[in-house]
Amino acid sequence: MLRYSVTFGLWLCTAVLSNPLFGHGTSQHLEFDHTTPQGLVEIPWQRQHIAKVVTAGYPDSHGLASFTDRQAPELQEIEGQQCIKSNFLSLDIDDKFAFDIDEEIQIKLLIDRKDSKYLFYAYDRAGKATAFETLSATEHSGNKPRLHWIDISLEQARFANRGMQGTDLSLTTRATLYPEGHFGPVESATFTLCDIQLLREHKPTSLPPTHKITLDFIDPETQQPTPVRVGLYDASGKSVLPNNQVLPLSFYSDKPHLHFLRSLIPPSQPWPHKNRYFFYSDGSYSASLPAGDYQLVISKGPLYRFGLYTLSVGEKKPSHHRIALSPWRSPTQQGWYSGDVHIHMSRQPSDNQVISQLLQAEDIHVSNLLEMTNLGGQHFQQYAYGDEGEYRDGHYTITPGSEGPRTAQRGHTLALNIEQPYRDDDQYFLYHRFLKDYQQQGALTGYAHLGSKEFNASWGLALDAPFGLVDFVEIMQNGALRTAFWYERLNLGERIAPAAGSDFPYFDQPGAVRNYVKIEETFTPNKWFKGLQQGQTFITNGPLLSFSANGHPIGSTLTPKQYQTGLLIKASSEQNPDLDSLETLELVYCGQVIKRMQARGDNTYHLNLSSDIASLSSGWLAIRIRGKHSAMAHSAPIYLADKFNRSWCPKQVDSTVKTMQQRLRAMAQLKIKPERELEYWQNGDIHGDFDRQKPALTSRIALAERYYHSLLTLFNQLYKKH
Structure with a gap:
């Protein structure tokens, strides 16, 4: 048995003292790369058996992603040691030491107790896609040394370079992974690593034929x-x-x-x-x-x-x-075609065939590849837009679009099927200028990540939706269906379609969630976008559904004569048995469940609802599906218009308008928090940009406030008199 170990001593002292970046007690701040959406940076930190060390402004490696209180890395000298202070580190283990193995590896980490209390580590493990554990270190005190060795054991380490930038081991803090105060008192979001040692008991093996x-x-x-x-x-x-x-x-x-x-x-x-x-x-x-x-x-x-x-x-x-392959269902035979509204991949013409095949492997008919902007630039560029940027292979299409404006202050917007990106950094916080331009191009506009709470999208929606600038909202993503903010807009009588986007690579693989859109006769991308805009759609991560009211399909608007004497509701859902089983099928009216079908037994793959509904007032109806584990689906509404041709929900209008007014007031008091931006290192003088644009934004907020006041006045006049 051969034993490899890492020992330092005179070699380490020499390396630290001879490094021209470091003198006694000095430190060096490193900058994130502005050319990448992650802000990648390789850290000049040398240790035996470590090929490289990388971090990023938005790191994502071995299943761990850092978001909270991110800071640029810093090289420090502590007690003669060359140390790295960072939110997140990914280390590439030298392939000469270990590559594509299946062994237990012992690792020792020398950390600074003053800055490293709770850590997560994740590594490239054989037999699993993700392997992560927690570490804790006692706090530094007068009778305890500041630098402290922690031992960890990596079971079934593989080290096949499958992490960020080909790395094998990642370290981050608990405070970086979770929101501030999630575990009680605010913790440090950084940690300081001063040394690492690896020990491997190597069993020589010969390669089999x-x-x-x-x-x-x-x-x-x-x-x-x-x-x-x-x-x-x-x-x-x-x-x-x-x-x-x-x-x-x-x-x-x-x-x-x-x-x-x-x-x-x-x-x-x-x-x-x-x-x-x-x-x-x-x-x-x-x-x-x-x-x-x-x-x-x-x-x-x-x-x-x-x-x-x-x-x-x-x-x-x-x-x-x-x-x-064994098909389960073929909804295209009934005219339903799938699409993912939110995918990020850079693209040149030479990439089209490969990217199309990737998306066909997930059976996505319309793949919206979005450039992504911030105040400092753009990422995931597309080589062209409009017809020149579209790529088709049979019934599979790549269509370019844009995610932007996008700020943590008032949400991320999406524009699908655009002719040309709209860019105006001097007006970046005035989203309505962008949304108007895209709609004039014939594009569909909407808000992303609705309900995820990270980016204040509900504020932006309260400001832009009243003016008809929102065609859809992305409410299914990352294993969640978030409907509350969408329901509010529907309760006010607005016709906004639900959308589902994977947001690859930030969350899931393309097509993990999707829209099915009904298309009559021959499929074309433009028909798909038109059907989405008209609400002839449902969102799902697996279940299929059908829904009609008095024979009228999803996306229809019924007049009082068509529904006030009663409604015959027919709805159904079915689930691929390999993915999940069904739990509930719910009929939702103005945000409230009025009928529910419950699965009987653990292996229910079909649910049906056929019900006569007594007279309803104006509003909207939709179907919501839940599985026993992860399955979920939701239809777009069928609208019930009153005699004024409004589909608002009378019992919800007053309280919903007041909620919108509260959000606008909160938005008027907005305080910029640059660190909440995903690419915060790229946004330059965001405070100055916001201050210059705030008067125009304030005027827009005042205009929206007048709209809500007028809407409530009109509602009271119509419904109190009638």
Whole structure:
């Protein structure tokens, strides 16, 4: 047995003292890279068996992402040690020391007790997509040394360079991962690392002989290979490292071949293997593998059953496998086409075919690839917009759009199917200028992340929706369905469609959530966008649904004569058994559940509702679906108009208007918090920009206040007199 260990001493002292960046008691602040959405920076910190150390303004590695109180890293000298103070660090273990192993690795971390109380660490582990644990250190006091060694043991360490920028181990603080005060008193969001030691008990092994296999994934309708998502695992559960035949999915600035379904925040997306790493194939894949049995998982979005297979690889085993997919349902036969309204990938014309195949592997018919702006620049650029930027492959389309303006002060906006990006940094806080321009282009405009509480989107919505500048709101994302703010707008009689966006790479893989839009006759992207704007849509992460009122479908408006004598409601939902089972089907009227169908038993995959509803006043109706674990879906409304052609909800108008007025007053008192911006290091003088634009914003708020006052006055006049 050979033993590798890290010991320092004279070598370390020499390295610190000879570093030209450091003298006694000095420190150096590093800057985030303005050219990347993450703000990547490599830290000049050398240790044995550490190939590189990286951090970022918005780091995302091994399933951990840092958001709260982020700060640029700083190099410090503490008690003769060269230390790094940071929110988040990712370390690349030298491949010569360990690469693609499955062993227990002992690590010692030398940390500063004054700045490092609660830590998380995550690492590249064999057999799992994410592996993270917590560390704690006692506080520094007069009788305790400031620098303190902490021992951690990494079980089944793999170190196959699958983290951010090809790293293997990540460290961050509890306070960075969670909102301020989440665990009580505010903690330090930074930690200080001064040294690291690694110990490996290395068992020499010889590489076994390999055998070539070829896999073709067959569409049963065309009998041709079709793009799919693939999980391939050996007998121990390790994911097989794929070769260059797989489709590279851009993850921020990286292009990894292996990806994973996030599983840190339950309920996680379903996957029929405990190892959640996967890759994308264009329909065929060849590899050379050691002899043995392998588990193969195939998926192609929620409308296909999972393919689960055991492959036996060996000299006398079959080397070519044609594997047919098993469709579950085909809603396109009824005119329903899927789309993801929120995907981020940079794109040049040469990227179109690969990106299209990636999105076809998730069965997304309309993929909205959005540039992303802030006060300092833009990221995820598209090479062209309008017809020139659109790419089509049969019934699959890539369409360019924009996420911006986007600030933590008043929300993130989306614009779909744009002709040209609109840019005016001198008016960046005046969202209505951007939204008006996009609507004049024929684009659809909306608010992202509604209800997630990070970016004050409810304030921006209260300001812009009254003027018809909001066509849709993104209310399904990151394993959550958040309806409260959308319901408020519907209660005021506004016609706003629900939308679902993965926000890849920030949250889930493309298509994790999606809109289905009803299209009559032949599919075209423009018909899809028109159907979304008209509310002929439902959002889902799996369940399908249907819904009608007196025979009128989703998105319809019924006149008093069509509904006041009663309504026959017909609704249904069905769920792919591989993903979840159904729990409830609810009929929602003006935000309240008025009918509920409850599943009987644990394996319910169909729910139906057929009910006569007594006379209702004006308002809106929709269907909401919940599964036992992660499944969820929601229809766009069917509107019930009063004799004034308004679909407002009389019992909610007064209180909702007062809520909107309160939000506008809060917005008028807005205090800029630059650190809440995702790319805060890129925004320059955000205080000065806001101060210069505040008078115009204040005028716009006053205009919205007059609108709400007039709306409430009109409502009282109409309903008190009639």
